Amino acid sequence: MQWVEFLRQEAATHELSPEQTAAFLVRLQAENSGKSEAKLASDINISAAAFKKRMTEVYDKFAKSCPELATSKRGKLETLKAYLTTKYNGVDETQPKKEIQHNILQAVPWERFVGREAELQQLHEMIQKSQQVAIVAVAGMGGVGKTELATQYAQQNLQNYPGGVCWLSAPGIDVGIQILRFAEAKFKFIAPDDRELVDRVKLCWDRWDAGDVLLVFDDVTDYKTQVKPYLPANSSKFKVLLTTRLEFDRTLSQVSLRVLEPLAAMKLLKSLVDRERLKNEPWVARKICKFLGYLPLALELVGRYLDTMPDLSLQTLLKRLEKKRLEHEAMAEANPLMEYKYGVAEAFDLSWEQLDENAQGAGCWLSLYALADIPFNVEAIEDDELQEIWETAIADLLKLHLLQRQSQGIYRLHPLIRQYFQMKLDESSEADEVKTVFTAQMVEVTKQIPQQPTRDLIQQLTPLIPHLVEATDNLTAFIKDEDLIWAFTGLGWFYQGQGLYKEAEPFLLQCQQIIKHRYGSEHLYFATSLSNLATLYYAAGQYSKAESLYQKALELKISRLGTEHPRVATSYNDLAMKSLVDKLLVLFLSHAEAQRRILEVLSLSFVRRDRSPISNTS
Structure with a gap:
């Protein structure tokens, strides 16, 4: 030893x-x-x-x-x-001790196996708890570190399995043949070849060395064909560990593996990249970890890439990652020094290929939403057949850990999974049509936002706001001409109606700029965008800005519609109201008598039983 x-x-x-x-x-x-x-x-x-x-x-x-x-x-x-x-x-x-037979994969060094201490302990306790065959699934999305966790567990607990540790690659050669080869190589046992494969494997279990045994079925995609036929008969000496992308039902003990916590992600990056280099750009390093969604595979690939590019700044790499995303060479190809043989997109491909057309389409559709909780109530779909299709598609995405369920009707995509689905959508011939339908649905929501939304409506709309913003920020080209002004105005009104003028302003400014770019500065839509922005400034008390924009909107409407059109009259009214308020303010601030008279009128109005508006003669 x-x-x-x-x-x-x-x-x-x-x-x-x-x-x-x-x-x-x-x-x-x-x-x-x-x-x-x-x-x-x-x-x-x-x-x-x-x-x-x-x-x-x-x-x-x-x-x-x-x-x-x-x-x-x-x-x-x-x-x-x-x-x-x-x-x-x-x-x-x-006192020579018998060597424990195993074929465990090579594990990463201790210092790079971070953030999984709790899962290791949980795994050990769950495996040891069962008096029968213990089957524990380490499930999770591609690249989350399922195989590495199983490898580390097997190596660290080798002495607990004197009967050996047999590592079986489920997608490789038939699992039964792998078991026979292990028994022959390690125990010199050759099963008779005049029997069926399953029966020959049973003979192996009967002749296996004494002591507890750990069987690891790695990357299971079909439990029924890859695992079930080869399980040993009930015996407490055999422990079984599966790694899989699948989500099994509650009858099977499971450790669901998630991405790393932010601190553990930084620790992993520090183990791969010179510490001084990270200290020079600490905030950028954190942004890279967040951009990668704290996914171990992505972090290790990017960390190793940085190590080969000592003069590349983290800021430059982050910009390139944001631009090329999964297609950037740092994530696109597997590192030859790593045990794992896939790049990030390739790892996701393995799950994508298990989805049917409906589930793939559902993933692409959901990728158009913002990187936030997605309210998606399947029961609201009126067509029963379509509702069932969506239910099955979402179930398939959840089963492969390509979608995360937050609560009833609320879902979320991992950042890199979202990028992957968007990449798949862009490869489709139906991409433009899907994006057009999606933006139309988002605009229908903004059309329901009045200038003064109620508290209940604000609460109802709040979860949707990030997704409405996503449509206006990144999918503007797919918003129909007649809907363009609604997309931005509705968002502006959502914040303006709450008195959040600074939050409302960017949407109305963006509306003005995009309308001008698409239609020109002589279009009536542009005049409307000026009026909406003026109304915001008016509400915020920025009267000079409001008056200037009202004036421009009025002049444009007159030039396009003439002086008799109702929309021109509305602009006159807006401008007149603004001027009246200015005059009243001057009077209120300059003349004590005016102040007294206004307060008197307001008081009389307040105490009147019928609460009717102040009459014009007051």
């Missing part, structure tokens, strides 16, 4: 955490004996203080089996080395 493997077993035996194990392994390796703690801490991308703390925790755990650690005068490190060396020599020479 190699020294490093022995150390790993000791770490697992003494229940060291992944962080403690990383420090323990690097500290106890022979080639590191002359290095300082500060240097070793730097090698695994942690501070010297954190390294010292972890080693203190290691000494405390080993003190249970090595009491000398609590009393030794020659130093804890030397005491621990002596204890481990004696034990190692005893294992290898005087």
